Amino acid sequence: MNNSASLKHIVIAGGGTAGWMAAATLGNIFSASDTQITLIESSQIGTIGVGEATIPPFIAVIESLGIDLVDFIQHTQSSFKWGIQFVDWHTRGQSYFHPFGTLGQSIDGHDFFQCWLKSQTSDHPLPLMAHSKEAALAEHGAFFKPHEAANTPLASAQFALHVDASLVVKYLKRFAMAKGVRHIDAKIAQVKTHPSGDIAALQLDNGQQIEGDFFIDCTGFGGLLIEQTLASGYHDWRMFLPCNKAVTVPTAVSQPLNPFTIATARDAGWTWKIPLQHRTGNGYVFADDFCDDQQALDCLLSSVEEAPLDEPRFIPFRTGVRKQPWKANCLALGLAQGFLEPLESTAIHLVSKSLALFVRMFPSAGNNDILRNEFNRRVQQDYEEIRDFLILHYCETQRDDTDFWRWCQHDMPIPDSLQHKLAFFRHAGGLIPGVETLFQPTSWYAVFNGMGVQPQGYNPTLDALDAERLNLSLQRGAQGIAALAAQQPSHADFLRTYCPAHPPDTLTK
Structure with missing residues (x-):
């Protein structure tokens, strides 16, 4: 096969998390070839630092590069994450947990969630999260020893990382x-x-003039290449997700060092708390139609418990995605590609998934219309899935104590795709199968349940199971998970013992 049409020079415009993830991925692939990868960034231009919390696929990305996970954790001062605790979203004073991983196991071939729905008609129903390994470990503030959990239910537990975005950039660079x-x-x-x-x-x-065969735009919201030069266009989704600003501030290390992110609903949006080994990340994502900058700053500063380590920073954003994330010989990544508020920590994932998809559909120097069209269709599908999942956190709220939450409850438009999911779940207690979807059933069930969305019943085939035996099986499973979680070391102790953070300057030595 003739490779004369292969790309010889790929130029990445912009650094940050997206740029250096692209450089690391492509540099790793082409390290033994004559294809040159060049990254251009200016040290005079700051970066926003996309995302400080990740989801489980990020672990696979790091390991696929041949990077030692412990070394990565130590140099990026990372901590572990079992999921997200949502506080005050459905009603004030109520919270729920969205874990990674799977819920329970099938029973006699029956879907676990349907079994759980049937068990809710018993005299002593268990909460859904009693069947989540990740939720139990989060509740105990614990992390498991993988080598000791090999033959236990904890072996399949899925985790992600809280990371320092600036240190991730240095590491990948x-x-x-x-x-x-x-x-x-x-x-x-x-x-x-x-x-x-x-x-x-x-x-x-x-x-200098840098010529290239293909260009990757990582220049941030402005999209210097993809938008200002190629006029890709933008799907603006503010009508669905009204939050359009964030104010952030780092604070001292929080105690206890929780192995989960906390997202707390506020008067005009929500705040995050992300614990790292050397500091805590905090921010308030808000809609400026319902809250001005000073009110947002006051809310954020009153919500943090530790001393601020830097000046607060405001970041305006526009929710949506480019109409053509890959146009001509240019691929947009990160903020140049699109933005969805960081409620479910999907920013870094969208970069890595776009890169993985691009590698699978890697272009030649010839006509790439078929690849480009399919890539753009898939990226659009990914963004729409995450958009719908984020809207679900808002549109089912029962809060009516502020104008923002009244708007979410009564006036927020719901895309047809999400309305279909809601109607299907309410009728059948299940999900419509998707193709390579990011959010698996556990995620949808956790948020449906946490936001009070209830199906009208369970699958009638469950009536073939003996109710008493079913409940006993569920109770034993939950007890086993709780007992194992209680035996694990604390999150802080595990980090100190197995992957304590290195000083940030060690990456430059």
């Missing part, structure tokens, strides 16, 4: 450059195009 990625510190002064419309080169403020 070092990794990528060791793989041969070329790094240029300069500002992009001009984007030059071919008569065909493809991007030809980037003119830098230092006089």
Whole structure:
């Protein structure tokens, strides 16, 4: 097969998490080839730092690069995450947990969730999260020893990481450059195009002109290449998700060091609390139609328990996705591709999944319309799935104590795709099967249940099971999970023993 049409030079515009993830991924793939990867960023331009909480697929991404997970955790001062605790979303004073992993096990071939629904008609029903390994470990503030959990139900527990985005960038930068990625510190002064419309080169403020066969836009919300040059267009979803600003502030290490993120509903949005080994990340995502900047800042500062370590920072954003994330010979990643509020920690995942999809559909120097169209369709589908899942956290609220929550309860438009999911679940207590969906049944069931969405009943085939035996099986399973979780070391003790954080400056040595 003739490879003469392969790409010889891929240029990444912009650094940050998205840029250096792209550089690490492509640098790893092409390290032994003659394909050159160049990343251009300016040290004079700050980065937003996409996401400080991740979801389980991120672990696989790190390991697929051949990176030692313990080394990564130590150098990025990461902590572990079993899921997210949602406080005050359905009603004030109520909270629920969205765990990773799966819930229970099938019983005599019957779907576990349907078994649980049937058990709710008994005299002593157990809460749904009693059947989640991750929820039990989170409740105990614990992390398990993987080598000791091999033959127990904990072996299949799924975790993610809380990370310091700036340290992740440094780590991936070092990794990528060791793989041969070329790094240029300069500002992009001009984007030059071919008569065909493809991007030809980037003119830098230092006089250099960097030509390339393919370009990856990681220039943030502005989308210097994908939007300002190629006019991709943007699907604006503010009508569905009204939050359009965030204010953030890091604080000292929180105690206890919880192995989960906390998302607390506030008057005009929600605050996050993300515990790391060396500090705590905090932020308030809000809708400025219902709250001004000073009110948001006052709310955030009054909600933090530890001393601030830096000045608060405001970040405006526009929820949505590019109409063509891959257009001509340019792929947009990260904020240049789109943005969905970080309620379910999906920002870094969208970067890594887009990269994985791009690698699977990797272009040649010829016509790539078929690949490009399918890529764009799939990315759109991914964003719509996450958009719908985020809307579910708002639209089923029973809160009516502020204008924001009254709008969510009564006026928030619900996409047809989510209305269909809600109607199907209320009727059948199940989910419509999807193709490569990010949020698996556990996620939907956790939020449906936490937000008070109840099906009208369980699958009638469950009546073939003996009710007493079914309840006993569920009770034993829950007791086993609780007993195992109680035996595990605390999250803080596990980190101190097995992966204590290294000082941040060790990456430069």
